[in-house]
Amino acid sequence: MADRREMWKALGMDVDTHDGLCAALPVAFGDVYLSQKNRPEGMAFWDFVVSDIHGIRPAELLEAQKEGRKVFGTFCVFVPDEVVVAANGIVTGLCGGSQFWVPDGEKVLPKSTCPLVKASVGARLGRTCPFFRIADMYVGETTCDGKKKAYEILGEDVPMYIMDLPQMKRECDILKWKDEIAAFAKKVEEFTGNTITPEKLDEAIRLINNKRKALARVFEARKNPDNIPISGTDALLVTQIAFFDDPARCAEMCNKLADELEERNRQGVSVFEKGTKRIMITGTPMAIPNWKLHHIVETSGAAVVCEEMCTGTRYFENLVEEGLPTLDEQFMALSKRYMKNNCACFTPNPGRVEDILRLAKEYHVDGVIDVNLKFCCLYDTEGYSVERALREAGIPVLGIETDYDDGDSEQLRTRIGAFVEMLG
Amino acid sequence: MTTYYIGIDIGSTCAKTVVLAETEEIALSFVLPTGWSSVDTAEEIRRRLCEAGYDPAELACVSTGYGRVSVPFARKTVTEITCHARGAMLLHHSRDLTVIDIGGQDTKIIRVEDGLVKDFMMNDKCSAGTGRFLEVMANTLGLRPDDMCDLARQGGGVSISSMCTVFAESEVISLIGKGEKKENIAFAVVDSIVKKVASQANRLEKGGPVCLTGGLCESDYIRQALGEQLHTQVQAVAEGRYAGAVGAALCARDLMKKG
Ligand code: SF4
Ligand code: SF4
Numbered sequence: 001m002a003d004r005r006e007m008w009k010a011l012g013m014d015v016d017t018h019d020g021l022c023a024a025l026p027v028a029f030g031d032v033y034l035s036q037k038n039r040p041e042g043m044a045f046w047d048f049v050v051s052d053i054h055g056i057r058p059a060e061l062l063e064a065q066k067e068g069r070k071v072f073g074t075f076c077v078f079v080p081d082e083v084v085v086a087a088n089g090i091v092t093g094l095c096g097g098s099q100f101w102v103p104d105g106e107k108v109l110p111k112s113t114c115p116l117v118k119a120s121v122g123a124r125l126g127r128t129c130p131f132f133r134i135a136d137m138y139v140g141e142t143t144c145d146g147k148k149k150a151y152e153i154l155g156e157d158v159p160m161y162i163m164d165l166p167q168m169k170r171e172c173d174i175l176k177w178k179d180e181i182a183a184f185a186k187k188v189e190e191f192t193g194n195t196i197t198p199e200k201l202d203e204a205i206r207l208i209n210n211k212r213k214a215l216a217r218v219f220e221a222r223k224n225p226d227n228i229p230i231s232g233t234d235a236l237l238v239t240q241i242a243f244f245d246d247p248a249r250c251a252e253m254c255n256k257l258a259d260e261l262e263e264r265n266r267q268g269v270s271v272f273e274k275g276t277k278r279i280m281i282t283g284t285p286m287a288i289p290n291w292k293l294h295h296i297v298e299t300s301g302a303a304v305v306c307e308e309m310c311t312g313t314r315y316f317e318n319l320v321e322e323g324l325p326t327l328d329e330q331f332m333a334l335s336k337r338y339m340k341n342n343c344a345c346f347t348p349n350p351g352r353v354e355d356i357l358r359l360a361k362e363y364h365v366d367g368v369i370d371v372n373l374k375f376c377c378l379y380d381t382e383g384y385s386v387e388r389a390l391r392e393a394g395i396p397v398l399g400i401e402t403d404y405d406d407g408d409s410e411q412l413r414t415r416i417g418a419f420v421e422m423l424g
Numbered sequence: 425m426t427t428y429y430i431g432i433d434i435g436s437t438c439a440k441t442v443v444l445a446e447t448e449e450i451a452l453s454f455v456l457p458t459g460w461s462s463v464d465t466a467e468e469i470r471r472r473l474c475e476a477g478y479d480p481a482e483l484a485c486v487s488t489g490y491g492r493v494s495v496p497f498a499r500k501t502v503t504e505i506t507c508h509a510r511g512a513m514l515l516h517h518s519r520d521l522t523v524i525d526i527g528g529q530d531t532k533i534i535r536v537e538d539g540l541v542k543d544f545m546m547n548d549k550c551s552a553g554t555g556r557f558l559e560v561m562a563n564t565l566g567l568r569p570d571d572m573c574d575l576a577r578q579g580g581g582v583s584i585s586s587m588c589t590v591f592a593e594s595e596v597i598s599l600i601g602k603g604e605k606k607e608n609i610a611f612a613v614v615d616s617i618v619k620k621v622a623s624q625a626n627r628l629e630k631g632g633p634v635c636l637t638g639g640l641c642e643s644d645y646i647r648q649a650l651g652e653q654l655h656t657q658v659q660a661v662a663e664g665r666y667a668g669a670v671g672a673a674l675c676a677r678d679l680m681k682k683g
Contacts, residue, residue, distance in 0.1 A: 396543075410490065411530065415546055418505030422541040 004055045007062070011133040018054075018128045021100050025053070025289060032233060032295045038271045040230055040264065042257035046237050049245070053288075057092075057244055058130040064090055065134070070192045073135030075120060076143055077310045077341060078165055080334050082320065083185045085204035085247070087194040092131050093243025094138065096120040097287030099404035101128065108153055109146075114375045115403040116287055117146040124154055131244065137191060139184070141165045143345040144378055161187055169339060169346055178335035185331070201330050205320045211247045214254035215239065215316040221261035222305050225364040229264035230257075231271045232281070232304020233294040239311045240288035277302040277423045280363055282356055282386060283371040284379045285310040290404060293371055296412050302420045306363040308356050314341055344378040352382065353389045360395050366423050367396040369416070374403040396423060427680070429484050431672030432469060432498065433507065434458060434491030436528035437555065438639060439465045442666050443478050444673035448514060452476055453666050462491030470497055484676040488668050490529060499679055507671030509534045509541045512635050514670055515661050520632035524625060524650070524658070525667065526617070526640040528555040533625045536632070545628050553620030555640060557589050561613040564596050565606060572610045573643040579611030587620065614649060622653035636660045637667035 008015050029050055049056060061071050072084045073094040081091045096105075096119025104126030105118030123129035140151035141163045151160055163180050166173035185196050218238060221229050238257065242250050264270070279302045281293060286309065294304050307313065318340045321333040342352035360368060370386050372379035383399050390397040398419040402408055426446045433440040435458060443452040454472060458465050466487075473480055480497040487498035488507040495501075504527075512523040512534075519539040525532045531553050534544040547553055555569075562572040582604060586592040592613075599609050625634075634656055640646050641664035651658040663670070 391543075411546070414490070414503050414505070414530075418503040418541070418544060421503055421506045422544070424540075 004052075007059060008054070008130060011058075011130055012127060013130060013133055014127045017126065021098070021128060022054070024100070026051070028289060028291075032291045033237070036231055036233065036271070036298075038269070039234060040257060040260050042253070042260045043230075043234050043237075045253050045257075046234070046241055049241055050237070050289075054130050058134055060246070061090060061092065061131075061134050065136070070136045071134055072188075073131065073138045075138075075147060076141045077315055078141050078143065078338055078343070079139045079163060080181055080184070080338060081247070082201060082204040082208050082334060083181060083188055083196065085207060086196045086201040087185075087188045087192040089188060089192050089194075090246075092135060093287075094120060094123075094132060094135065095243070095285065095287035096123045096129070097240075097290035097404065099406075101126060102404060104128070109150060112375050113146045113150070114144075114284075114373045115405075116285065116373055116376075117150045119287070119404065121150050121154060124157060137161060139163065143343065144376070146375070165345070166339075167346060169351075174335050174339050177339055178331045181331045181334050181338075182327075185327070196327065198325060198327050198330060201327060202322060202324065205330065205334075206322055207247050207251075209319045209322065211242065211251040211254070212316040212319060214251040214258065215242060217258035218254050218261060219306070219313065219316070221258055221265055223363050224265045226274075227265050227268055227270045228272045228276065228278070228303050228305065229261040229269065231294075231298055232279070232307070233291060233298055235304075236286060236291065236294050236307060236311065237288075239307070239315060240286070242315065243288075243311075272303045277366040277420055278305045278364055279303065280306040280308060280356075280360060280365040280368045281312075281371060282308040282368055283383070284373040284376050287311065292404070292406070292409070293369070293400070293402065293412070296409065296416050297369065297420075300413060300417045300420050302367075302416075302423070305365060306359055308359050310343070313355070313359060314343070344382040349382065353385055356386060357389060357393055360390070360393070365395070367398070367419060369398045369400055369419070371400045371402065374401055427483075428478055429673040429676040429680070430473065430478060430480055430486075431507070431511075431669040431674070431676060432466070432485065432487045432489075432492075432495055433504065433666075433668035433672055434462050434465060434487065434489040434494065435504075435668070436490055437559070438528070438665075439469060439489075439491070440666050440669040441469050441473065442669035442673050443473070443476075443483075444670060444677070446677075450663065450666070450670070452478065453663070453669070455665070458491060462494035463496075465491070466495040466497075469495075484680045486672040486676040486679065488672045488675075500675065502672060502675045504668050505532060505534055505544050505546075506541060507668045507675065508532060508637055509536050509544075509671065510674045511667030511669065511671030512536070512637050513539065514674065515637075515663055515667055516633065516635050516659060518632060518635075522625070522628070522630045522632060522634045523667075524621065524634060524636050525638040526553070526555055526621060526636070526646075527638050528559075530554055531621055531624065533621075533628050535628055535630065543628055545624055547620075547624060553587075553617050553624065555638070557592070557617055558613065558640070560589055560593055561596055564593055565600070565609060565613075567606070567610070570643060573614055573640075573645050575607045576610040576614040576649075577645045579605065579607035579609070582608040582612040584612045584616045587616075592616065614646060618646065618649045618653055622650060625654060630654075630656075634658045635664075637664045639665045641665065
């Protein structure tokens, strides 16, 4: 892949160090993904994307930039893609999910920062991820303290725009978020040189809604109580890639996959044996290539059937109202939809517990694993209410704290194995 | 002819083997140090079993513990949580109990209700509140772990604040440097581990008698100190360290019953 090396060099990447990642990723992917049995054929697309993950999409983005389009990098599902798309911009997720980037992040951040933040900062400062190089502007948000302060450091190296996310969900907070979206739209117009019209925004809203609907169809197929048409490990990859892919293509591929999964459900084609215990994972997001927990669960005799996380249901649930005539109404519709996301950064946050209890029913789960990345104070603390509510509802739950490092894999295997044994 | 079932619990420091008769009596039990290689340990266990007339090639055998995957002749592996719970139920003649196992690498607290594991907790990666912590501190004091626990009974008045084994060790070293009495340091070490285990146990809803299994259940003082922290009597039986292996043997019996 010599041509890719040229591209990476031109992007100012540290190509030699990056080679280390290029060497490790296929091995990890082979171990975790290609070793699985009975995979849906449709997964071939995602396998292909991962096989050249720092090549295919970055090359597309570079082409788009040549045509004058701008690329916005985001770190949170609260940043509204619709606004960027309406100005002919492109959004790409920028969350780091590998231990590979952590040491570079630790050069500037406290050790006691969550690995997602450390990896994201490390990927930028270490110049070892093309997406972090390509993005013309980063869009941050005031969610957790770790990210807020990390944005200040990133902002020294790249244009950075911060959206001020409310911490509560009162009526005034929804209005405030609407104003923030309007302000962001202005910024995007300035930066891209394109005007956002109600027509363009409505088109963008429909586009992103379609992507959400397609992802929801994939998840819908996972609700079948008698058949597991796709492994959680594969479904996780689909969601992870959705953060990077072109939204129209993402919708198309997800719909194709959903067709296949629905057919599998009709035919009774399952990835797992009948009676395999169904697990839902709740908590902090799993940025690509963080497949650690899913892999352990699914090689310990259970199946993951749902992820209540931002790389899961929180990404696609709830749609934005379509067909509104004015920007003002559209911004309000966007705010309403986004503010339905029950991230642990809100207080109080009863909606998240309600979501989890609802999802546990919808996906017919036998048990829940509530996971938080080390040093994520928000999800760690909220784990207390989540676990209590689940116990009260008679749903077995296992709380886990982990990071990107593989050092605790064996211990996790024991805990998760014991949890699965406990489910009977 | 009675049938026999083999349970092997390969922990981080010791490997425990039990042969259980159909009557649920322990026909044979022995402990070996795990050493560097659990594969070698497993082979040594096989040799000993054959010598005693229990060929694992012919009997159902289940392995557990952190080295459970290194036992080639085991028909199945089961996690130590399930095994400790089942073993403790048998040894303590109870189907409702809370099991505390202070292992070499990790400490487990298991709530058993009506004969089934209802919930459990394990300490995180770090070794605070585990047998390993105790061992490191005993080494620093130049004592055997069990002697240190006995000595702790006579001490008091000193405490260690660090939870991390490495920092706690330097605290112990500086206490030695200051000329603090050995029994007081021993007390501080045991006190620290007991408090850590108790605070973990307190996060779990308890019920039934609290039973201590694993190697440390042989220390009367630890049992008492833990009881004081938990405001309850902590029970222990002589075969407590074999709880995991007994549970594994019971799982081996299930394998045969299921056919
Ligand atoms: S977990 Fe919260 S902060 Fe993180 S991406 Fe999701 S909404 Fe944003
Ligand atoms: S996992 Fe927690 S600490 Fe990490 S970025 Fe998300 S909210 Fe912040």
